Amino acid sequence: MRLFTLLAPHGKSPALLRGFSYMPGTLEGMESTGTSRLDPRALQATSVKATDDSDGVREPQALQITAASSNPKMFTLPWETPLASWPRELLANLPRGISRHIVRFVHVGDEIYAMKEITRSVAEREYELLRRLQKLELPTVTPIAVVTGRHTKEGEPLESILVTRHLKFSLPYRALFAGNLQHDTAQRLIDALAVLLVRLHLAGFYWGDVSLSNVLFLRDADAFSAFLVDAETGDLHPELTDGQREYDIDLARTNIIGELMDLSSGRLLPDDVDEVEVGDRLVERYHSLWRTLTDVDKFGPDEMWKIESRVNELNKLGFDVDELEMKTADDGKRVLVRPRVVDAGYASRKLLRLTGLDVQENQARRLLNDLDAYRASTWREGEELEIVATDWMREVFEPTVRMIPREYRSQIEPAQFFHEVLDHRWFLAEKAGHDVPMGEAVASYIKNVLPQHQLDSKVMEAINDEADSGVVDNEATYGDESYNPEDDPDAAVWATR
Ligand SMILES: Nc1ncnc2c1ncn2[C@@H]1O[C@H](COP(=O)(O)OP(=O)(O)OP(=O)(O)O)[C@@H](O)[C@H]1O
Ligand SMILES: [Mg+2]
Numbered sequence: 001m002r003l004f005t006l007l008a009p010h011g012k013s014p015a016l017l018r019g020f021s022y023m024p025g026t027l028e029g030m031e032s033t034g035t036s037r038l039d040p041r042a043l044q045a046t047s048v049k050a051t052d053d054s055d056g057v058r059e060p061q062a063l064q065i066t067a068a069s070s071n072p073k074m075f076t077l078p079w080e081t082p083l084a085s086w087p088r089e090l091l092a093n094l095p096r097g098i099s100r101h102i103v104r105f106v107h108v109g110d111e112i113y114a115m116k117e118i119t120r121s122v123a124e125r126e127y128e129l130l131r132r133l134q135k136l137e138l139p140t141v142t143p144i145a146v147v148t149g150r151h152t153k154e155g156e157p158l159e160s161i162l163v164t165r166h167l168k169f170s171l172p173y174r175a176l177f178a179g180n181l182q183h184d185t186a187q188r189l190i191d192a193l194a195v196l197l198v199r200l201h202l203a204g205f206y207w208g209d210v211s212l213s214n215v216l217f218l219r220d221a222d223a224f225s226a227f228l229v230d231a232e233t234g235d236l237h238p239e240l241t242d243g244q245r246e247y248d249i250d251l252a253r254t255n256i257i258g259e260l261m262d263l264s265s266g267r268l269l270p271d272d273v274d275e276v277e278v279g280d281r282l283v284e285r286y287h288s289l290w291r292t293l294t295d296v297d298k299f300g301p302d303e304m305w306k307i308e309s310r311v312n313e314l315n316k317l318g319f320d321v322d323e324l325e326m327k328t329a330d331d332g333k334r335v336l337v338r339p340r341v342v343d344a345g346y347a348s349r350k351l352l353r354l355t356g357l358d359v360q361e362n363q364a365r366r367l368l369n370d371l372d373a374y375r376a377s378t379w380r381e382g383e384e385l386e387i388v389a390t391d392w393m394r395e396v397f398e399p400t401v402r403m404i405p406r407e408y409r410s411q412i413e414p415a416q417f418f419h420e421v422l423d424h425r426w427f428l429a430e431k432a433g434h435d436v437p438m439g440e441a442v443a444s445y446i447k448n449v450l451p452q453h454q455l456d457s458k459v460m461e462a463i464n465d466e467a468d469s470g471v472v473d474n475e476a477t478y479g480d481e482s483y484n485p486e487d488d489p490d491a492a493v494w495a496t497r
Contacts, residue, residue, distance in 0.1 A: 037238035039203070042132040060149030066124075067145035067163075068131070073109040074163075079150050082158060083117040095460055096467040097172030097213045097229070103467070105166050112166040113144055120148050120160040122232060127162055129231045136203050137345075139196060140228040141167050141216070167227055169413045170216035173259070174466070177268040178459045186260065186269070186278045189217060192226040194285035197252065198293065200228065206244045208233035211255035221362035221419045249286050253279040293319060296338045298329060307337055314339060315346050354389040355397075359415035366419045370396070396438070403442045408450060421445045 063079055078086060083102045092105040092112045102117045116123075123146045130143035142165040150158035173189060182188075193215055200207060207214075207228070214230035237244075260275040269275075293314065299306055311321050321339040329336050347364035351357055359367065374392045375381060400421060401414035425441035 038236060039136060039238075041135045042236060062149050063147070063151075064149045065145050065147050066127075068143075071108060071111075071144075074145065074147075077106065077108070079147060079161075080153050080158070082152075083115055083161065092166070093460070093464070094166065095172055095175035095463045097174060097216075098467050098470045099213070099230075100470055102471055112168075114141070114164045114166050116162045116164075117159045118162060118232075120146075123148070123160040123162040126230075126232050129234055129236060130164065132236055133200075133203075133205060133228070133231065138199060138203055138205070138228070139225065140231065141165065164229075167216050167218070167229070169411070169416070170218050170227065172216060172463075172467075173212040174263070174268070175460075175463050176217060177263055178463060183270055183272070186273050187281060188222075188224050189226075190256070190278055190282045191285055192217060192220075192224040193252070193256075194282055194289055196226040196228065197248065197282075197286055198289045201240055201245050201248070201290070202293065204237045204239050206235050206237060206240055207231075207248050208235070208251075209255075210248055210252035212259045213255075218360055219413070219416050220360035221366045221416070223362050225360045225362075245290075249283055253283055256282060289317070292317065294338070296336050298334045298336055300334055310337075311339060320346050320349075354386060355393050357393075357397075357415060359413070363413075363415040363419055366422065367397070367415060370418075370422060400438060400442055403446065405446060405450075412450075412453070420449065424449055 065074055067074070077090070083104050086104060086106065090106050092107055094105050094112070096103055096105070099116075104115050106113050106115050118126075127143045127146045130140055133140045134142060144163040144165055147161040147163065150160065152158060176185060176189070189212065193210075193212070196215065197207070197210060209230065209232065214228065216227045216229045217224045218227065257275045257279040260269060260273070260278055263269040264273075264275065297306070297310055307324065314321055325338045325340060327336045328334075345361055347368055348359060348361050351359065351364040351367055354371070355367075357364075357367065371385075371389055371392050374396055375383075375385070375388045378388075378391075380388050397418060400418055404412065404414065404417050421438075421442050424445040425436055425438065428436045428441055428444060
């Protein structure tokens with residue numbers, strides 16, 4: 001892994017910066033207690049040394065971009081301008097969650113990056129943590145860079161910026177509640193959050209600020225997948241104590257209840273949703289999942305076959321088992337078995353291997369089921385699954401997703417589209433009393449269902465205005481707000497459900 005650092009005198013215009021070349025930066029580990037006992041994969045991720053403002057290290061005097069890989073377009077951005085005043089043609093108008101800091105989505109070449117203006121020590125720390133979590137293959141946003149040493153043209157210092165890749169197709173929870181809501185949306189979000197929390201805790205990550213605002217949701221077949229977006233308060237340990245886990249869960253419960261009450265007062269929550277019940281659901285879900293994943297089973301010597309069913313149960317929940325820890329019980333007659341659960345994503349890994357499609361877990365299950373059905377209907381049960389999968393991609397999956405209208409391509413993930421078309425096809429067949437061809441189902445879905453998923457531009461503006469309403473920052477960061485979302489021509493539509 002190479003680390004690139006760009007050094008340039010402050011106050012230069014972006015055009016002047018283009019002449020500078022990359023220089024490899026230093027690789028230093030982040031100091032943290034118990035580092036040597038951390039998962040070795042997490043240690044490989046160290047890149048920038050996080051420094052504390054109080055340690056006497058001064059802000060760099062020159063613009064400095066620290067990133068794991070280079071994107072030359074980064075140097076053409078107006079770093080000398082407070083983020084709140086960046087020209088609107090650079091910005092992507094996508095829904096944002098509530099935050100204390102200024103956050104903007106910025107077009108950088110073909111990509112969209114999320115930029116968050118924060119102090120240098122916090123930016124470096126969060127970047128570092130996100131990189132470690134990524135190495136552990138946990139669902140978080142991807143860190144791209146930390147930009148420090150910013151100054152205005154007049155030489156006034158500006159806060160640093162943490163750059164992450166915008167998580168495509170993701171939605172903050174407020175945007176979900178603004179769309180056509182299914183009555184159990186709150187519950188489904190909580191279920192996704194419980195899985196995320198368990199995965200992070202298994203990896204030793206203490207979050208410290210669990211809330212719906214600090215999570216992004218991706219539609220995942222009929223459920224949701226949750227991704228961590230804000231690691232600012234978190235910390236990675238070799239293992240968490242029960243007390244640390246309980247603290248995280250308790251805070252999550254309190255925050256969720258507050259957030260739902262807030263939605264309720266804005267008339268965004270269905271009347272029959274009880275905020276406290278939903279908060280309690282997180283606690284129950286978390287504990288039952290944690291138990292399933294970590295409980296120690298006792299087996300007699302002739303019952304070892306039962307281990308397999310335990311492993312199957314874990315696989316069904318989407319988790320993989322890396323190894324089994326076995327210990328003889330004190331009575332010497334039984335064996336204690338505890339599976340070492342490594343990761344979720346059993347189905348998605350299988351689909352990736354078979355088809356190259358990288359999708360969410362429930363979507364993967366749905367696609368694998370369709371692949372199975374295809375295999376059966378074409379009488380190819382005896383054939384290698386790899387070969388059947390290639391044909392299924394060419395004959396079924398690809399022709400279907402090619403039909404996604406252009407204007408929706410940035411809004412709905414192909415795998416989600418496919419899943420929803422399958423649902424719709426089933427619905428049509430039930431109504432008609434006979435099978436419906438795929439082409440007909442796709443056309444009907446596009447005409448009758450897809451348009452309902454759009455979030456209109458007024459709702460979107462309200463969400464983003466509200467996202468900024470909690471910003472607590474110093475005056476210098478605000479600058480004068482020349483960006484007005486109302487003038488933004490960017491399609492303010494977004495698929496929700
Ligand atoms: N990489 C990303 N992809 C998509 N959305 C993002 C990304 N990064 C940030 N966001 C959006 O910006 C919002 C605010 O980000 P974040 O929670 O990191 O800010 P914050 O100011 O640190 O929040 P807090 O008030 O909790 O401290 C998120 O809720 C999310 O909607
Ligand atoms: Mg946040």
